[in-house]
Amino acid sequence: MASPEIEALTQALARLPGLGPRSARRAVLHLLKKRETALGPLLNALNAVEENLATCSNCGNIDTTNPCGICTDPRRDSRALCVVEEVADLWALDRSRLFPGRFHVLGGRLSALEGIRPEDLTIDSLVRRIEAGGTDEVVLAMNATLEGQTTAHYIAERIERFPIRVTQLAHGLPVGGELDYLDEGTLAQALRARRPVA
Amino acid sequence: MASPEIEALTQALARLPGLGPRSARRAVLHLLKKRETALGPLLNALNAVEENLATCSNCGNIDTTNPCGICTDPRRDSRALCVVEEVADLWALDRSRLFPGRFHVLGGRLSALEGIRPEDLTIDSLVRRIEAGGTDEVVLAMNATLEGQTTAHYIAERIERFPIRVTQLAHGLPVGGELDYLDEGTLAQALRARRPVA
Numbered sequence: 001m002a003s004p005e006i007e008a009l010t011q012a013l014a015r016l017p018g019l020g021p022r023s024a025r026r027a028v029l030h031l032l033k034k035r036e037t038a039l040g041p042l043l044n045a046l047n048a049v050e051e052n053l054a055t056c057s058n059c060g061n062i063d064t065t066n067p068c069g070i071c072t073d074p075r076r077d078s079r080a081l082c083v084v085e086e087v088a089d090l091w092a093l094d095r096s097r098l099f100p101g102r103f104h105v106l107g108g109r110l111s112a113l114e115g116i117r118p119e120d121l122t123i124d125s126l127v128r129r130i131e132a133g134g135t136d137e138v139v140l141a142m143n144a145t146l147e148g149q150t151t152a153h154y155i156a157e158r159i160e161r162f163p164i165r166v167t168q169l170a171h172g173l174p175v176g177g178e179l180d181y182l183d184e185g186t187l188a189q190a191l192r193a194r195r196p197v198a
Numbered sequence: 199m200a201s202p203e204i205e206a207l208t209q210a211l212a213r214l215p216g217l218g219p220r221s222a223r224r225a226v227l228h229l230l231k232k233r234e235t236a237l238g239p240l241l242n243a244l245n246a247v248e249e250n251l252a253t254c255s256n257c258g259n260i261d262t263t264n265p266c267g268i269c270t271d272p273r274r275d276s277r278a279l280c281v282v283e284e285v286a287d288l289w290a291l292d293r294s295r296l297f298p299g300r301f302h303v304l305g306g307r308l309s310a311l312e313g314i315r316p317e318d319l320t321i322d323s324l325v326r327r328i329e330a331g332g333t334d335e336v337v338l339a340m341n342a343t344l345e346g347q348t349t350a351h352y353i354a355e356r357i358e359r360f361p362i363r364v365t366q367l368a369h370g371l372p373v374g375g376e377l378d379y380l381d382e383g384t385l386a387q388a389l390r391a392r393r394p395v396a
Binding site for chain 1: 200201203204206207209210211213214215216217221223224225227228229230231233236237238239240241242243244245246247248250251260261262263266267285286289
């Protein structure tokens with residue numbers, strides 16, 4: 001049996017998504033054998049994050065500053081606002097570097113099944129951000145799920161009264177998608193949203 | 199872009215075996231969102247291990263005490279010594295709870311290709327442990343690879359002069375192994391080591 005300290009570390013790592021008991025054990029062994037190059041840096045990085053962790057009171061992003069790095073970045077277009085369900089979605093879009101504006105994290109999606117109502121999400125604060133002015137376009141970047149789309153429709157109705165452009169991500173064939181393997185829902189969306197050949 | 203602290207944590211996690219950049223990012227997000235239940239415990243566990251980390255000067259195991267928990271466990275049979283290549287092998291055998299004795303970690307295997315010679319492993323210290331007396335049996339638990347077996351033969355020759363039993367792990371069909379799918383080397387070993395039906 002490993003010592004209680006090592007056992008506790010293995011269990012803490014095994015609870016991370018993507019790691020199980022076996023891979024956690026391998027990771028611990030790696031950390032123990034590479035004290036200077038693996039354990040030390042990981043410990044320092046965790047400490048630095050733990051000390052500064054903050055949720056952006058503006059957009060809901062998780063960062064080490066509040067407001068977050070995206071909200072304070074002067075090179076970003078503050079007139080475009082992209083609404084996402086979760087911080088993970090924000091990070092995914094930010095990594096793609098395709099959206100030059102700011103974000104708004106809802107903290108979830110409307111769900112009758114899970115009992116998540118509009119007041120459980122940050123929709124009111126989104127409305128207040130738009131009310132405050134300075135926004136030209138809101139991009140609704142919800143997941144292409146039933147609940148994501150319900151949420152998008154609900155928000156679109158809530159902000160209808162503002163003189164801004166409200167758009168949503170296009171639905172259709174994913175890049176590399178073969179018709180033969182795609183589900184009917186995607187095919188239906190792609191057909192409905194068909195566009196004239198340029 | 200995430201803050202430098204978060205980026206550093208992602209990179210430190212991505213260097214663990216079994217995690218890549220993508221899964222490290224998911225793990226970081228999990229840690230950030232679960233500050234109390236995930237980040238805190240992991241940080242504490244890492245700290246506790248870092249503070250106490252030690253290589254057992256007796257057997258070469260990595261633990262939080264020196265001598266390690268196995269070497270000091272009075273319920274273990276100190277007369278049987280199992281020689282393994284790496285700490286990972288020790289842990290694997292220890293987890294199986296099939297070997298009630300103590301261990302000796304070589305720190306690798308002889309390899310002409312990688313230039314690893316007997317003096318690069320802890321073979322001398324193994325010989326001294328046997329010389330000191332109190333050992334009845336040495337189990338050579340090297341990997342069933344060319345280099346592992348070369349190492350086993352070398353050690354067997356080095357400790358031939360002591361009045362002790364020297365054994366090695368059996369080679370043959372793995373549990374659930376189907377002849378049709380096994381390599382010829384394993385089949386040859388299994389045939390060579392065939393035993394009378396009881």
